[in-house]
Amino acid sequence: MADRDAARPGAGQDAAEATVTFTLDGREVTARKGEMLIAAAERAGTFIPRFCYHPRMSSVGVCRMCLVEVSGPRGATLQPSCFIEATEGAVVDTLSDKVKKAQDGVLEFLLVNHPLDCPVCDKGGECPLQDQTLAYGPGESRFVEEKRHFEKPIPVSELVLLDRERCIQCSRCTRFASEVAGEAQIDFIGRGEEIEVNTFPDLPFSSYFSGNTVQICPVGALTAAPYRFAARPWDLDQVESTCTTCAVGCRVAVQSSANRVTRLLGIDSDPVNHGWLCDKGRFAFEAVNDGDRVTEPMVRIDGELTPVTWHEALERVADGLRSAAADGPEGIGFIGGARLTNEGAYAWTKLAKGVLGTDSVDAQLGDGLPAAAVLGLPRATIDQAATAATVVLLAGDLREELPVLYLRLRSRVVGGDLSLVELSPQATASTPFASVSLRYRPGDAAGLARAMVDDTASLPAGTDPAALAEARRLTGSGPVVVVIGRPSLAEDGRLVAEAARILAEARPDCRFLPALRRGNVLGALDMGMAPGVLPGRVDLDDARAWFAREWDTVPERAGRDTVGMLRSAAGPAAGGSGDPDPTVRVRALVLLGADPTGDLPDARLAGEGLDGAEFVVQVASSTAALSTRADVVLPAAEAHERPGTTTNIEGRVTRLGQKLVPPGQAWPDWMIAAELASHLDADLGLDSLHGVWDEVERLAPAYRGITRSVLEAAGGDGVVAPLATSGVGISRRSVPGPLDPIAFPGVESVERQGAPPRAGFAESPTAVTTAAVATGGEGGAADASGREDGGTEGDGPPARPPLLGVPADLGAPRVPPTDSYTSRLVASRRLYDRGAAVAASPALAALVPEPPVRVNPHDLDDLGVAPGGDVLVRTATASLVAPAVADPSLPRKVVAADFNLPLAGGSIADLIDATAPVTELRLETP
Amino acid sequence: MAVTDAPRIVTSRIGFDDSHTLERFLATGGYEGLRKALTMTPEAVAHEVDAASLLGRGGAGFPAGRKWSMLRKNPVSYLVVNGDESEPATFKDHLLVERDPHQLVEGVLIAAYALQVSQVFVFLRGEFALGLERVQAALNDAYAHGAVGEDIFGSGFSVDVVLHPGAGAYICGEETALLESLEGKRGFPRIKPPFFPAAIGLYGEPTVVNNVETMSNLPWIIRHGGAAFAALGEGRSTGTRLFALAGHVRNPGVFEIEMVKTTFADLIHAPVLGGGIPHGRELKAFIPGGVSAPWFGPDQIDLPLGQDEVAAAGSMLGSGSVVVMDDHTCAVRAAWRITKFFSRESCGQCTPCREGSGWLERIMERIETGSGREEDLDLLLDVCDNIAPGLTWPPQQTTICVLGPSIPSSIGSAIQMFRDEFLVHIKEGGCPYG
Amino acid sequence: MSGPPSPSPGPAPRRAGAPPAPSHLSAETVERARELIALYPEARSALIPLCHLAQEQDGWLRPEAMADIAALVGVTPAEVYGTASFYDMLHTEPVGTHLVSVCTNIACLLGGAAELLEHAETSLGVNVGGTTVDGAITLEEAECLADCDRAPCVQVNHRYVGAQTPESFDRLVADLRTGARADEIPRHGTLVRVRRSVGLRAGRDRVVAERAAMAAAQAARAEEAAAAAAGRKEGSA
Numbered sequence A: 001m002a003d004r005d006a007a008r009p010g011a012g013q014d015a016a017e018a019t020v021t022f023t024l025d026g027r028e029v030t031a032r033k034g035e036m037l038i039a040a041a042e043r044a045g046t047f048i049p050r051f052c053y054h055p056r057m058s059s060v061g062v063c064r065m066c067l068v069e070v071s072g073p074r075g076a077t078l079q080p081s082c083f084i085e086a087t088e089g090a091v092v093d094t095l096s097d098k099v100k101k102a103q104d105g106v107l108e109f110l111l112v113n114h115p116l117d118c119p120v121c122d123k124g125g126e127c128p129l130q131d132q133t134l135a136y137g138p139g140e141s142r143f144v145e146e147k148r149h150f151e152k153p154i155p156v157s158e159l160v161l162l163d164r165e166r167c168i169q170c171s172r173c174t175r176f177a178s179e180v181a182g183e184a185q186i187d188f189i190g191r192g193e194e195i196e197v198n199t200f201p202d203l204p205f206s207s208y209f210s211g212n213t214v215q216i217c218p219v220g221a222l223t224a225a226p227y228r229f230a231a232r233p234w235d236l237d238q239v240e241s242t243c244t245t246c247a248v249g250c251r252v253a254v255q256s257s258a259n260r261v262t263r264l265l266g267i268d269s270d271p272v273n274h275g276w277l278c279d280k281g282r283f284a285f286e287a288v289n290d291g292d293r294v295t296e297p298m299v300r301i302d303g304e305l306t307p308v309t310w311h312e313a314l315e316r317v318a319d320g321l322r323s324a325a326a327d328g329p330e331g332i333g334f335i336g337g338a339r340l341t342n343e344g345a346y347a348w349t350k351l352a353k354g355v356l357g358t359d360s361v362d363a364q365l366g367d368g369l370p371a372a373a374v375l376g377l378p379r380a381t382i383d384q385a386a387t388a389a390t391v392v393l394l395a396g397d398l399r400e401e402l403p404v405l406y407l408r409l410r411s412r413v414v415g416g417d418l419s420l421v422e423l424s425p426q427a428t429a430s431t432p433f434a435s436v437s438l439r440y441r442p443g444d445a446a447g448l449a450r451a452m453v454d455d456t457a458s459l460p461a462g463t464d465p466a467a468l469a470e471a472r473r474l475t476g477s478g479p480v481v482v483v484i485g486r487p488s489l490a491e492d493g494r495l496v497a498e499a500a501r502i503l504a505e506a507r508p509d510c511r512f513l514p515a516l517r518r519g520n521v522l523g524a525l526d527m528g529m530a531p532g533v534l535p536g537r538v539d540l541d542d543a544r545a546w547f548a549r550e551w552d553t554v555p556e557r558a559g560r561d562t563v564g565m566l567r568s569a570a571g572p573a574a575g576g577s578g579d580p581d582p583t584v585r586v587r588a589l590v591l592l593g594a595d596p597t598g599d600l601p602d603a604r605l606a607g608e609g610l611d612g613a614e615f616v617v618q619v620a621s622s623t624a625a626l627s628t629r630a631d632v633v634l635p636a637a638e639a640h641e642r643p644g645t646t647t648n649i650e651g652r653v654t655r656l657g658q659k660l661v662p663p664g665q666a667w668p669d670w671m672i673a674a675e676l677a678s679h680l681d682a683d684l685g686l687d688s689l690h691g692v693w694d695e696v697e698r699l700a701p702a703y704r705g706i707t708r709s710v711l712e713a714a715g716g717d718g719v720v721a722p723l724a725t726s727g728v729g730i731s732r733r734s735v736p737g738p739l740d741p742i743a744f745p746g747v748e749s750v751e752r753q754g755a756p757p758r759a760g761f762a763e764s765p766t767a768v769t770t771a772a773v774a775t776g777g778e779g780g781a782a783d784a785s786g787r788e789d790g791g792t793e794g795d796g797p798p799a800r801p802p803l804l805g806v807p808a809d810l811g812a813p814r815v816p817p818t819d820s821y822t823s824r825l826v827a828s829r830r831l832y833d834r835g836a837a838v839a840a841s842p843a844l845a846a847l848v849p850e851p852p853v854r855v856n857p858h859d860l861d862d863l864g865v866a867p868g869g870d871v872l873v874r875t876a877t878a879s880l881v882a883p884a885v886a887d888p889s890l891p892r893k894v895v896a897a898d899f900n901l902p903l904a905g906g907s908i909a910d911l912i913d914a915t916a917p918v919t920e921l922r923l924e925t926p
Numbered sequence B: 001m002a003v004t005d006a007p008r009i010v011t012s013r014i015g016f017d018d019s020h021t022l023e024r025f026l027a028t029g030g031y032e033g034l035r036k037a038l039t040m041t042p043e044a045v046a047h048e049v050d051a052a053s054l055l056g057r058g059g060a061g062f063p064a065g066r067k068w069s070m071l072r073k074n075p076v077s078y079l080v081v082n083g084d085e086s087e088p089a090t091f092k093d094h095l096l097v098e099r100d101p102h103q104l105v106e107g108v109l110i111a112a113y114a115l116q117v118s119q120v121f122v123f124l125r126g127e128f129a130l131g132l133e134r135v136q137a138a139l140n141d142a143y144a145h146g147a148v149g150e151d152i153f154g155s156g157f158s159v160d161v162v163l164h165p166g167a168g169a170y171i172c173g174e175e176t177a178l179l180e181s182l183e184g185k186r187g188f189p190r191i192k193p194p195f196f197p198a199a200i201g202l203y204g205e206p207t208v209v210n211n212v213e214t215m216s217n218l219p220w221i222i223r224h225g226g227a228a229f230a231a232l233g234e235g236r237s238t239g240t241r242l243f244a245l246a247g248h249v250r251n252p253g254v255f256e257i258e259m260v261k262t263t264f265a266d267l268i269h270a271p272v273l274g275g276g277i278p279h280g281r282e283l284k285a286f287i288p289g290g291v292s293a294p295w296f297g298p299d300q301i302d303l304p305l306g307q308d309e310v311a312a313a314g315s316m317l318g319s320g321s322v323v324v325m326d327d328h329t330c331a332v333r334a335a336w337r338i339t340k341f342f343s344r345e346s347c348g349q350c351t352p353c354r355e356g357s358g359w360l361e362r363i364m365e366r367i368e369t370g371s372g373r374e375e376d377l378d379l380l381l382d383v384c385d386n387i388a389p390g391l392t393w394p395p396q397q398t399t400i401c402v403l404g405p406s407i408p409s410s411i412g413s414a415i416q417m418f419r420d421e422f423l424v425h426i427k428e429g430g431c432p433y434g
Numbered sequence C: 001m002s003g004p005p006s007p008s009p010g011p012a013p014r015r016a017g018a019p020p021a022p023s024h025l026s027a028e029t030v031e032r033a034r035e036l037i038a039l040y041p042e043a044r045s046a047l048i049p050l051c052h053l054a055q056e057q058d059g060w061l062r063p064e065a066m067a068d069i070a071a072l073v074g075v076t077p078a079e080v081y082g083t084a085s086f087y088d089m090l091h092t093e094p095v096g097t098h099l100v101s102v103c104t105n106i107a108c109l110l111g112g113a114a115e116l117l118e119h120a121e122t123s124l125g126v127n128v129g130g131t132t133v134d135g136a137i138t139l140e141e142a143e144c145l146a147d148c149d150r151a152p153c154v155q156v157n158h159r160y161v162g163a164q165t166p167e168s169f170d171r172l173v174a175d176l177r178t179g180a181r182a183d184e185i186p187r188h189g190t191l192v193r194v195r196r197s198v199g200l201r202a203g204r205d206r207v208v209a210e211r212a213a214m215a216a217a218q219a220a221r222a223e224e225a226a227a228a229a230a231g232r233k234e235g236s237a
Ligand SMILES: Cc1cc2nc3c(=O)[nH]c(=O)nc-3n(C[C@H](O)[C@H](O)[C@H](O)COP(=O)(O)O)c2cc1C
Pocket: B055, B056, B057, B058, B059, B060, B061, B062, B064, B082, B083, B084, B085, B086, B087, B170, B171, B172, B173, B174, B175, B176, B209, B210, B211, B212, B214, B401, B402, B403
């Protein structure tokens, strides 16, 4: 099947794995039982040429390049090594004359109809056909006839072009589309020599994953529009890094030429992305190159942002922050931070909480989940989710929000290895293969969760009892992982977190995978960028003494979240309940790579908050995201422009690569914080990136032991925080994973034959050595949760604080019942929206959809509006008129729309009330 | 000449104009085999087929009884009848489905009973529009007669037979391609292992695939016993077999012939069979078993029509088609046309088959039309060798299915037998036969 | 809602390409299509029969029809197109009312097929693959049609018309144009005019159940046979 976990090292292996021994070119070689010869040979250091084989897809054995001689009862026969399992005692010859003749023959056949346009082909220089022809092929073609011709090239989508004459019919792209992405919109057309890859007439290959087909095409048949003719491979430099477009953290090779990113390629990280990327991650680099970048510090003078020196700008910021803190440090609030590196996030947290003393820091912009839940619920890895018995999806549409996580789970589900229970107010891309889809009205998530674990609980209205019973059965036994995110931005995050808390309480063995989408949001939260917590997943109160030893100060009390800061800044009109200190109003806002007017679900609140603030500082990299309210703008380096680390949804820490020099005077984020501290007459104590990391490792409890050397040894797969404990360590695979230069270009693959050992996380033992790693900080073994023994309050050094656990109370608001005229709003996310990354990438910007409002068909009927007709959507404070379609997946009295997308008639953000538990509205005829 | 007086087993009715009707069928012993089978245990029915030593008539010649018994321990889910008949110059199933559809239905029901399957698919080549109509009508009649459907003939055994039209692709005769096609996909042969659909067949379940003629033999075998069938013919080649004779003979057609006891010479020359080569011409060569088979020359004409005998002589009986070429035939042109067929019918999965067939065709075309070069002969053979290493018989292969290694047969034969003719083409810049 | 696959793919998660409900095929065709789908354990098996059905309606396989078929059997339109284009009889480009197929394969070649085809091209005024300007005839060079004893073999709309000479071919074409043979040769696309009346459908459950029953019965009979054999042995001993 599509998912090839089983065939890969490190994926759910037992130590006592069955093996077979066979003879490969005269030597004894050990293979895993069921492993294909091609992979076993490769692990043993023998590379067998191939085109159609791809270790992450099903073998089809069609190109016939991988033929080897296998001795059997009827003598030695040629067999495709990508399709024949290694069996005990088999005798395999990969170098015999017969094999060489066959390889020669296949290559000659492939060249029969393959054009000789290498000089103008994007693939030239890195083409497996070219390379293998040199290595294994005939000297010269004996083909004198005319080759096949096609009209060339044809765009199969906005992003991908197809030169059919170059195609060698390996079916990698079509297999990817149907098996991996589940979107068979390209297929083989025709038969025999005439066969070609194509789409249905006038129906493009519209997949979020189309770029992968370009990467895995072994010739130049599929090319990416943004890369076409952009560079020659030998002119490219590359570094390995992690994609921070979303929080899955796919491993990438970033390639550049002349200080411009030219291409991103997926690298096969076994625990994470299996080599795949989504098109947003792959192509959004255009924003780094061409997006209008902020290159100089600017100060608003007479209403105009005017370039100044860094010194002037930082002085101005220091002055502004000092006066805002006149009534107390809570007068300053920090919003954003999910785009920072871990080092940057730590530096800004230390500045805010440890120098200025305000706890009002929030990396999430009202679209996330309470930090206490994200950090406190027992965390699952992606592998644990993929190998669980059941995954409960209580999140937005994964294909739209965390695309490669969707791929990882999808392949397991369609392979029949994993059951999916979906709790969602509307159908998602996962619905067609979910075992159960429980639909709920916004506000009812916690009630539904309770009903799942407690059969005496009352069912939320409209719940299908049969579906609920099936959900209970599927979650009743075996490992369960809950993927928890925001099914709707118009529903308070605490309501969803409460549902997760209920499940965690009832099923202590349940694990949770946060489906938060912003790049390094989990790193930011781990670094303390949320109210009430400090770096390393610890509670502010628990950890105050620990951090007080090293920081100038530690906040007295928990601060405000983004909504709270904006309400406070907006003034008494918008302020109100839940404010920890109504007397100290937020007067200054520091926006860290965020613009609340675009990012906050509640546009009205964002506007009022920024207008109400006396002083606004924005640390930004793209002019597109500049706030019109910014008094000072500080230019920051972007992805690919600064090294550091990042932390993905699993808590996996990986290293980012720097490929470009930041433009103009843009600085790396941690450095801005450090410089600003000195303008505030403080010393952040951070004078190098490494220094920042060393401090994180030393102080942040969840990161203990993740030293730079551990990270280095771990390589591209990184390590999951907190490190597993019993003999804290990393395990080394005795052998590198199958490496297929055709499958995974990139730093670690092509150049890694015979490779440095890759490291995994000790929790999934990989049958190999466990190297003890010196743990940083003071001595003493950490227990299973990273807690430290001993250490009493008061006398003696303060104890390393405990990691957060399952929160007892999330303060979830009560949801008032609605009358029969009132509907609830669902606001969902799409991958391509008006966010800066897409807007500044021309190839993607063209793909932003304009979806209509969606209404339950009966509700639409009751209104007397035909599908496609206009409806009037009215909330207590705003209204808009927009076209509506019928969506039978929606429960009655639920209206759905997409956030941050163009909508004829307005923007859904104008309707959302971030201060209410759910956004209520009325549906009327315009 | 020695044309035996063996009984007509599958063509007993075709002398009647209304041979395809239920009335004629019932009047000539129709459904007696089935009724008898239903009184026996399924194992006993299978045993008779085993005893008959009925070799599959689809081309590979695998004993039907053995194929079924491989599944004894592994109950079969589906029986699929292969009526794709697209091997050039093979037209025996064409005759059977149009002229005796009930016999096919009866055979299918016997097999279904022996295998205890409740679902049968009959895959008929789409170009058999009349055959499709006749078989569907026969099924409808059989249903009304109580022979198909629920509780057939009151036996408690129920079976459904679905007629499935193909859509024009030779490769769908290959049994795994046929199954793919039946699943609604393009006819890409499945990669082996598994080597038989027995284990993983239609919808991934155990499946028996048998040819139309194989099935059509069953009513007689059950009525007269496997031993009676085995008494005909010789060695492994028992019973009678249909041979489709085409090309340069006076009476082309389908003939039912006792195996081994009859020779190619009989088939071609006997007045009641082929009737000899017309226009006073001589035999140049003949293809003994479909275009995948290596050719024979006049010196091999006395070979008996037996599976092993023909195999020992370096070719195969294959699909039971014999093509006769007289001495006015251009061997290059004949081989070119056959190569063109393979090029058009290659499914396109495997590189050597897809690209090799097209390349060979283009070289052959060049030679036939006068642009041949002397080195082309070696080139042809070397390209063939890259598809079927060693150019042995039976061939080795670099491809998924045996269509690939079938491509070289005709070119290899033509070059081997008529090398001079190639050289004349090359030297004279064209075809000497005009 | 439970059980995959959900009938509603939801709010069109794809930007394009979610298959719409059948809209091109006529109600009658759709009804027959549903009957055909019901014959198979898996809907996709009906894909090719449905393509024939669509050709019966339209004379060729229109893209709109392929989109409908995709929706009916639960695959993407590209998969229908990819599958259909593999098969010679499924025409994704328009064809004339009469598809005249001339076999030129080996037996027919020996019987003069190449000359016949050449004649056909000249007399129809089209190349192989072409359609006459009046839309009446599409000429096709066919592979073996399994009627080799009547070489050179010709089919019209997959009905055999027997061996043809250049002269008989011209008469045949004239008859086709006047409709003289319309009874025997329906217009292109109509394949099987006899409809199935057989009523049993062995669904997957039934197949599975009968397989199990068969296994049990076989085991029982094997035991019986073994016991009987043992009895005989004893008897003879
Ligand atoms: C390229 C190719 C084409 C074939 N065509 C046919 C065919 O048209 N009819 C047929 O019955 N068997 C055909 N076969 C043989 C089948 O694969 C299979 O062996 C046969 O249907 C089994 O039935 P039997 O055992 O009754 O002969 C073909 C095989 C190959 C490799």
